Amino acid sequence: MIDLAKNWDVIVVGGGITGAGIFREAVRAGLKTLLLEQRDFAWGTSSRSSKLVHGGLRYLKEGRFFLTRDAVRERERLLVEAKGLVTPMGFLVPVYKNRGPGRWTLEAGLSIYDLIAKRRQHSYLGVDEFVKLAPHIDRKELVGGFQFFDAQVDDARLVLRLLFEASADGGTAMNYARVIALGRDESGHVNGVTAEDTHTHQTVSLSAKVVINATGCWAERLHPSPQKNLHLRPLRGSHLIFPAHVLPVEQAISYVHPDDGRAVFIVPWEGAVIAGTTDLDHDDSLSFEPRITEQEVAYLLEGLQALFPALDVSARDCIATIAGVRPVLSEGKRDPSEESREHVVWVDKGLVTITGGKLTTFRQLAHDALKAAKPFLGAEVTFDEDAPVFATMQPRPESPVPVPDDQWASLYGRYGDSAAKIVTQASPATLESVPNTNTLWAEIVHAASREKIVHLSDLLLRRVRIGLLTDQGGRAHLDRIRHLCAPQLNWDAARWRKEIRNYREVWQFAHGMPGRHAVSRGRVKSFFYRLGSRLRERMI
Structure with a gap:
């Protein structure tokens, strides 16, 4: 990090979906842009969501029509512009007698949903038709249900593609680089930052x-809310x-x-x-990995x-858990599900803060942040809000082993132009899938070689997701991962042992079932100290 250029047009602090979207649009506008992330890219909620790009049907019930409108429009754009990464997902909504919203309430909401999308995408199904699509569902008092469509995404790969395409266009993105202070001139105007490499501690x-x-949730550490009664509620x-x-x-x-x-979901994802x-x-x-509680598991x-009584689903069947912390803005202690998911922009002397919002509307957040930043950048800077988010x-390139069209589309969606390198440089053996996943071994090799891996957890929890999709985090x-990736990562035997040990500790703490944790909070805290990744619990 000591070799970084010292002068920038824009410094973006935060490497989640909001920061990645801003970074992409700032670089597209020709601005010399640096992004700094204190952990790994997409470490927080941007890799721990429900994996949905959706309009937020429930927001209609809460009267947030404009939030739903914006989200549906962005969903439709991403389905076109991010093919293979953002994909259509069929949804079923059962209708029960005297339980939950009735047929006509749902019909009204879904009709508005379709009106915004400018196409009809829902239909009502009788009991027999509905049960054919969901054969294990509880039939007691079932009167039918709806089918409609939203979309799905690998949230971490969305962040990473934004970052790496912007980097290829001239931006600079750094993980494990923490902002420890804002720079200010004599008038108090923000004119830069002091950053620290969290491993070497160089500043x-x-x-x-x-x-x-x-x-995200850390936003008020850099910029306290200017509104007396409006604060972040994690x-x-x-x-x-x-x-x-x-x-x-x-x-x-x-x-x-x-x-x-x-409303809760069951979502097929990556097998x-x-x-x-x-x-x-x-x-x-917020310094520690969030994790599910026993009460949440029970819930x-x-x-x-209740929905699938015949399946006898239990905690023993679960292969992993994920918990993310949403940066929700609150004016009081309302029920969490009633809090707004809209975003705000605060501007103060060269510092623009944006927080709140949804994964789906990341591009709208990016443009709102950059519009607020424009007075500091000069009138000649323009932003193209209609440009496709991705190329x-x-x-499809030639490869030693034929790659099916759907697999190529998925690879391109995740990696953009780098998909061609993955396919053409892979051996036949690495073009096979990791068992019980849709991930190719070649993707792991590519990520180790080209995607700024610092720790094994970066590779297995965010660059690919086999840490969440296979038993015991891919243990x-x-x-085999060590054998394939050793040439790319250049870790000696001691480093590999340490990385594997630390990865398993983090996985057990943050992604295992509570009650099965082999690692105490104290050991995990010690682990973060060892990595130099502890975050200071103070205002900057």
Whole structure:
């Protein structure tokens, strides 16, 4: 990091989906742009979501029509511009007698949904038709249901493609680089940052015309809210992940939880099935990996057992868990599910802060942040809000082993132009999939070689997702991963042992089932100290 250029047009702080979107659009506008992320890219909520690009049907019930409108429009654009990465997902909504919203309430909401998308995408199904699509569902008092369409994404790969395409166009993105202070001139105007490499602890002072704070739940550490009664309220959303044979569903299902009437999801993803999400205040320190609680596990299992009583789903069937912390803005302690998911922009003397918002609307957040930054950049700077977020798909390259069209589309969606390198440089053996996943061994090799891997957890939890999709975080595959990636990562034997040990500790703490944790909070805290990744619990 000590070799970084000292002067920038824009410094973006935060490497989640909001920061990545801003970074992409700033570079597209020809601005000399640096992004700094204190952990790994997409370390936070941007790799721990429900994997949905959706319009937020429930926001209509809350009267947030414009939020739904913006999200549906962005969903439709991403389905066209991010093919292979953002893909259509069929949804089923059962309708029960005296349980949850009725047929005509749902019909009204879905009709508005379709009106915004400018095409009809929903239909009502009688009991027999509905059960054919969801054969294991509880039939007691079932009167029918709806089918409609939203979209799905690998959230971490969305962030990474934005970052790496922008980097290829001239931007600079750095992980494990923490902003420890804002620079200010004599008038108090922000004119840069002091950043620290979290491993070497080297620091460097950098100047910029504008600093954009896109740090999510951490935003108020850089810029306290200027509105007296409006503050960030970290809310945790947790999920259980099951093998597909445990929850055999071919489409997503949205249903009402029997305990509190909240809408929860079951979503097929990458050969597995995600069940979630919860919505609770997150009172733990943001310095540590968020993790699901026993109470959340019980809540999600209660919903699954009520919807699929014949499947006898239990905690023993779960292969992994994920918990993310949403940066939700609150004016008071309302029910978490009633809090707004809209975003805000705060501007103060060269510092632009943007927080809140949804994964789906990341591009709108990026443009709103850059519009706020424009007075500091000069009138000649323009931003193209109509430009496609990604480049168009290239023809499929030749490879030693024929690659099916759908697999090529998926690779291109995840990696853009780098997909061609993955295919053409792979051996036949690495063009096979990791067992029980849709991930090619060649993707792991590519990520190790080209995608700024610092720790094994970066590779297995974010660059590829086999840490979430295979038993015990891919423990059975670690020897082969080491064999394949050793030439790219250049770690000696001691470093490999340390990385494997640390990865397993992090996985058990943050992605294992509570009650099965072999690692205490104290050991994980010690682990973060050893890595030099501890975050200071103070205002900057």
